[in-house]
Amino acid sequence: xxxxxxxxxxxxxxxxxxxxxxxxxxxxxxxxxxxxxxxxxxxxxxxxxxxxxxxxxxxxxxxxxxxxxxxxxxxxxxxxxxxxxxxxxxxxxxxxxxxxxxxxxxxxxxxxxxxxxxxxxxxxxxxxxxxxxxxxxxxxxxxxxxxxxxxxxxxxxxxxxxxxxxxxxxxxxxxxxxxxxxxxxxxxxxxxxxxxxxxxxxxxxxxxxxxxxxxxxxxxxxxxxxxxxxxxxxxxxxxxxxxxxxxxxxxxxxxxxxxxxxxxxxxxxxxxxxxxxxxxxxxxxxxxxxxxxxxxxxxxxxxxxxxxxxxxxxxxxx
Numbered sequence: 001x002x003x004x005x006x007x008x009x010x011x012x013x014x015x016x017x018x019x020x021x022x023x024x025x026x027x028x029x030x031x032x033x034x035x036x037x038x039x040x041x042x043x044x045x046x047x048x049x050x051x052x053x054x055x056x057x058x059x060x061x062x063x064x065x066x067x068x069x070x071x072x073x074x075x076x077x078x079x080x081x082x083x084x085x086x087x088x089x090x091x092x093x094x095x096x097x098x099x100x101x102x103x104x105x106x107x108x109x110x111x112x113x114x115x116x117x118x119x120x121x122x123x124x125x126x127x128x129x130x131x132x133x134x135x136x137x138x139x140x141x142x143x144x145x146x147x148x149x150x151x152x153x154x155x156x157x158x159x160x161x162x163x164x165x166x167x168x169x170x171x172x173x174x175x176x177x178x179x180x181x182x183x184x185x186x187x188x189x190x191x192x193x194x195x196x197x198x199x200x201x202x203x204x205x206x207x208x209x210x211x212x213x214x215x216x217x218x219x220x221x222x223x224x225x226x227x228x229x230x231x232x233x234x235x236x237x238x239x240x241x242x243x244x245x246x247x248x249x250x251x252x253x254x255x256x257x258x259x260x261x262x263x264x265x266x267x268x269x270x271x272x273x274x275x276x277x278x279x280x281x282x283x284x285x286x287x288x289x290x291x292x293x294x295x296x297x298x299x300x301x302x303x304x305x306x307x308x309x310x311x312x313x314x315x316x317x318x
Contacts (some may be wrong), residue, residue, distance in 0.1 A: 010299045012294045019290045020072075023283050024065055030277075031253035057275065066284070078280035080273075087280050090269060091288060095184035097167045098294075100177070102250045104185030109192035109250075110243065116193070117200020121208065132197060139194025144253030148260040149189035155183060167260040184261050188253040192246055199242040204235040251289055282311075 059067075071078060077087035120132035156164030162183050168176040255267030266285055273281035 012298045035046035073302045083138050094266045094269045101184045105189030112193040115198035116197045120201040121204035136194040136197045137189045142179045144188045145256035148257045167263045184257045199254045207235045247296045
């Protein structure tokens with residue numbers, strides 16, 4: 001098991017290095033740059049050359065890369081080109097907002113999706129199954145920002161139950177914090193729940209139709225034991241896969257949802273830094289988002305070993 005986990009962890013580290021290198025080179029391959037964005041197109045060549053030297057952008061690309069990578073590994077993420085604030089401070093201010101919204105959306109999505117998928121699979125062609133299927137298709141079809149707008153209008157503006165603008169830190173109280181993330185969390189959580197629900201239903205239906213499940217029925221094993229002891233564990237493998245992969249949907253939806261609710265999270269920080277050609281902030285924000293996604297996929301790989309030991313053994317033999 002530990003060999004399998006070590007192998008997957010090595011893969012994750014390699015992926016993060018590839019992302020870091022691609023982002024670094026890709027940003028500097030785009031025409032324009034932070035100097036022109038800061039000084040404007042009318043700046044003199046002397047002013048441009050002076051600012052490039054101050055920012056270290058006059059160095060060869062490989063020298064910039066080694067300096068940046070070395071600083072990042074030592075915990076020095078650099079400073080924002082436009083504001084001179086440390087990148088760590090900017091991300092430290094924005095990350096809790098995005099992580100709070102995404103975590104709320106994932107927890108809500110799983111809490112809705114797994115029971116809904118089980119109901120749909122065990123009550124096929126019944127009204128509950130039809131309602132689950134229709135709800136899943138509607139959730140998949142509606143983008144997170146549109147759901148956020150509807151929620152803000154109904155529950156924020158008309159009913160006044162929740163704030164529609166801004167974010168309250170957890171340090172100011174659990175209740176105010178929850179109130180500030182409920183609507184954006186639901187907005188990103190419902191599309192996530194819809195995708196997981198469909199996979200949960202289809203995977204469980206496939207397992208329930210297997211020959212060994214029919215044998216369990218013939219032996220007189222109760223339906224509850226069939227479902228929770230035999231069927232559900234085997235059905236969870238593709239569900240765990242899609243739940244991990246669709247985390248990208250939650251993170252991507254958070255970008256637009258943050259704009260709807262006026263929250264200065266990672267999405268807003270990333271968009272603004274790209275527009276400003278702010279290399280240090282853009283690089284670290286993308287790396288952080290990618291790191292969350294890679295880490296969640298690593299957890300999915302590890303979860304496989306708990307769900308199905310055969311995967312563990314196969315990983316150790318490969």
